[in-house]
Amino acid sequence: MAKITEDMIIGEVLDMAPQLAPLFMEIGMHCLGCPSARGESVADACAVHGVDAKEFIEKLNAALA
8 A cells, every 4th residue: 555645635545545534533634525635735734733744644654554
């Protein structure tokens, strides 16, 4: 499986690995089906939600491993 990066669009990540949705929800990203999820990168969403993008990306990739 591909590695998740900060510049990936949230929707792309969820298309690739829908099982990661709960991790997004845990940090307050509840609008996974909204248009922002199809146009916003993981890094941008982390910035909006006050989450360290690097740590979150590591958590997502660890969940994929």
